[in-house]
Amino acid sequence: MTSPAQEMHSEKARAADWFRALRDQIVAAFEALEDNHSEGPFADMAPGRFEVTETTREGEGGADAGGGLMSVMRGGRVFEKVGVNISEVYGTLGERAQMAMAARKGLPGMKEDPRFWASGISLVAHMRNPHVPAVHMNTRMFWTPHGWWFGGGSDLNPCIEYAEDTAHFHGVQEAHLAPHGDDLYPKLKAWADEYFFIPHRGRARGVGGIFMDDRNSGDWAADFALTQDIGRAFLPAYVPLIEKRRVQPCDDADKDAQLIHRGLYAEYNLVYDRGTKFGLETGHDANAVLMSLPPLAKWV
Template identity: 75%
Template sequence: MDATMDNQKARAAAWFRELRDQIVERFEALEDNQTAGPFSDQPAGRFDVSETKRASADGSDAGGGLMSVMRGGRVFEKIGVNVSTVYGTLGERAQAAMAARKGLEGMADDPRFWASGISLVAHMQNPHCPAVHMNTRMFWTPHAWWFGGGSDLNPCIEYPEDTQAFHAVQKGHCDRHNASYYPRFKEWADEYFYVPHRGRARGVGGIFLDDHNTSDWETDFAFIQDVGRAFLPAFVPLVEARRTTPWNEADKDKQLIHRGLYAEYNLVYDRGTKFGLETGHDANAVLMSLPPLAKWV
């Protein structure tokens, strides 16, 4: 059983890295093909890639990953695409939080964990292009394993047809596996990406899932792969349609204010941010989701 799970972990980690490579290649191609608009005369953006390390309390190997960040591109003002595989033991605070939220017993007796995933956040140059977030992950403890993640769209200037198209791709990929997945995970995203102190959602939603374990690892892995595969066909056509739309300072102001909302959510409510910082992962990688510029009124 342990050998089987080790193989499954390796396959999951390899898939997240493969997906990362596909996205990086596609986004650099978008930069190359941006031949009109206010930033088209500057060099095409490229990802700056660096290794990340997780800090363990005793100095032992605790894993790490790759942080890939592009700044000041033709299309992307800032985008981060991170992959990581980390492991070790959960601290008491993380143990208690996980036991309470997931109902896991025995965490204090055996607090080992392993986690691998991809996380992406894109902030765009053109205010008419929506920001976007995507992540998928696998988490393991001796007591349970599960998958999680999703993708959500965060426009500062909403186009209903873009929202509809984004959701349609998500639904199509979910429906390949279970007709109940899309409505359930859409509702979960609407609840999860809500900003209580502002009384509004941070964007127009998408799908979100956590603790996904049907007891069939192969089936669940196939599904989480499709959640990742949905990202490029859901997002790239929207960028291609909007990236040369004329914009003015009022549009840019809307974008900066919306980014403030995005930053508030990620710093106050996002589980991934909290988990990454509490378990010693590279802070720059954890906080790469923050926008390059934001504004508050």
């Protein structure tokens, strides 16, 4: 008979393996899009490729504390910049992170035992053609001796909005969440609308999607299955939008609108995003944490 500790070790490995497999699938799909872009704007450019770099996190006393893979494509003919990162990090939380965890999750024991483990995939795509929407996706698992939690989602960030694109993106996600309960999609959609709101601008970052955090229903397998379906929804929700819009003509005014919207995206990620704050506070590779920032942006 396996102990609870052994079972959780196996579950951590399953989650980390899943995030890596999803990363491999997305990287292959995105490079295929680069190869197949043979007409329309920017088709005369060379197809982009991901550069893969190992990332590390240094623990106390220089001890190994995990790391991951940073996969970034720059200067592609479809993707101007896209990052697909995976990580598996562990160690002890610093005082600020302990306080945040205790406040959010109601964990009074964090100070006495601040160990943690976390793994996940994080993706942000900034597109060459302004008519193709930018996108963000992540899924993750977080563990402490006091419990485990899943989180993540995906949201669409167009600078030029098309109602049919928004409807498709949301419709695919709703279909993937349906097996987990009729009430789940409306709940996670509303959560995304609240989370991806920029208070100092008084507006949303994009047209929304789905988002969850601190998911622990008491059934690890069910929560993991939900997290997997959030990940599985991403490519069918997003790739058709790329295929439709990448051939659309664009001009300087379109590019200007894109750069201004990217400024909005950068503001959100640097000021409000929990994942950015957690990555920097726990000492993960800063380049990997900040890969979400656009290659170029503009403020008026």
